[in-house]
Amino acid sequence: MHEMSIIQQVVNSLNSELSAEEKYQVSNIILHLGELSNVQPILLENAFKAYQEASADYVHTRLTVLQIPVVIHCDQCGEDSRVKQYVFKCNNCGKPSTNLISGEELLIHKIEFFDPFKLQ
Amino acid sequence: MIQLSQQRTSKNKRGTINCDNTTRHLLQANDFVAEAIRNKMLQSKTLVINIVSSAGSGKTTLMIETGKRLKEKYSIKVLVGDLETERDADRIKAAGVDALQIVTGGICHLEAQMVWQAMETMDLTGTDLLFIENVGNLVCPASFDLGEDYRVTLIASTEGDDKPKKYPRMFLTSELMIVSKADLLPYVPFSVEEVTKDARDINHELEVITISSIKGDGIEEWCQWLEERIALKRQIV
Numbered sequence: 001m002h003e004m005s006i007i008q009q010v011v012n013s014l015n016s017e018l019s020a021e022e023k024y025q026v027s028n029i030i031l032h033l034g035e036l037s038n039v040q041p042i043l044l045e046n047a048f049k050a051y052q053e054a055s056a057d058y059v060h061t062r063l064t065v066l067q068i069p070v071v072i073h074c075d076q077c078g079e080d081s082r083v084k085q086y087v088f089k090c091n092n093c094g095k096p097s098t099n100l101i102s103g104e105e106l107l108i109h110k111i112e113f114f115d116p117f118k119l120q
Numbered sequence: 121m122i123q124l125s126q127q128r129t130s131k132n133k134r135g136t137i138n139c140d141n142t143t144r145h146l147l148q149a150n151d152f153v154a155e156a157i158r159n160k161m162l163q164s165k166t167l168v169i170n171i172v173s174s175a176g177s178g179k180t181t182l183m184i185e186t187g188k189r190l191k192e193k194y195s196i197k198v199l200v201g202d203l204e205t206e207r208d209a210d211r212i213k214a215a216g217v218d219a220l221q222i223v224t225g226g227i228c229h230l231e232a233q234m235v236w237q238a239m240e241t242m243d244l245t246g247t248d249l250l251f252i253e254n255v256g257n258l259v260c261p262a263s264f265d266l267g268e269d270y271r272v273t274l275i276a277s278t279e280g281d282d283k284p285k286k287y288p289r290m291f292l293t294s295e296l297m298i299v300s301k302a303d304l305l306p307y308v309p310f311s312v313e314e315v316t317k318d319a320r321d322i323n324h325e326l327e328v329i330t331i332s333s334i335k336g337d338g339i340e341e342w343c344q345w346l347e348e349r350i351a352l353k354r355q356i357v
Contacts, residue, residue, distance in 0.1 A: 002228065002260060009147075087322075088321065088322050100292075106263070
């Protein structure tokens with residue numbers, strides 16, 4: 001879905017925080033994408049490449065997408081379970097749960113910068 | 121919130137800025153507006169229902185049938201999202217229910233900002249029930265909170281009963297699943313039991329109502345579901 005607008009959102013977020021000089025130093029943008037976020041990492045990476053070509057902005061920056069598994073918390077026994085095959089049940093006691101701990105992320109997790117002393 | 125300025129130790133940043141408060145939720149602008157809508161609708165005690173489904177599952181027909189039955193008793197408004205045309209709003213208005221079309225111009229889902237803008241155009245004073253008929257799509261609308269009280273997913277018998285496992289987030293985030301076009305069940309390979317089981321594997325609290333908008337089956341139950349929630353919303357102080 002709407003990968004291009006997500007990339008635009010990432011860029012807008014960074015632009016609102018960084019000066020033009022700082023923008024140039026961003027080496028890596030690390031995103032966290034939950035498995036339920038309905039966003040495909042490969043499409044997002046392609047969208048970022050398209051953005052770089054079209055805008056000539058962030059051209060030296062990498063985009064790293066980390067997929068975050070769906071994990072639920074069980075209110076009955078307190079266990080956390082990884083959801084498999086979209087069955088939202090506790091792996092320990094079998095109680096159904098929709099109490100999501102992770103899996104819906106659509107986050108800029110981290111940005112990394114080039115070492116200014118090594119740059120150029 | 122990104123709080124880079126507080127992390128900054130020198131003008132030139134080096135290495136990794138690695139800290140939880142650097143994470144930023146990419147949909148936070150949407151969620152902010154959704155919360156504003158929720159607050160506004162709490163003040164006016166308007167029940168807001170976000171209706172989602174694939175294209176062609178019968179959302180608009182259900183809006184019309186619901187409007188016909190409840191419009192004398194309640195003030196009902198419908199916001200309807202589509203990529204192009206005002207056809208759906210025209211159909212709903214022809215049934216005597218006030219509707220406003222949101223033309224997204226190619227965007228595959230409604231965002232809270234679009235709803236907010238539409239709400240500024242439409243006078244919602246005294247409205248008991250606001251339906252937001254989303255763009256026909258089981259993927260993207262799942263991610264966008266519109267400030268609704270309840271999310272209702274329609275799944276038509278003609279779509280096939282494999283949808284919950286294919287589009288889990290929509291069913292995870294819905295309170296009610298309506299199986300529509302039930303009058304066609306004898307003719308299509310669709311099992312209400314199977315679809316209910318799959319959907320409840322994902323969301324064990326999901327309620328299920330089977331309807332036929334054309335024949336009228338189940339509409340009574342659906343209207344009752346709505347009326348209970350309109351009453352609940354009115355009680356909130």
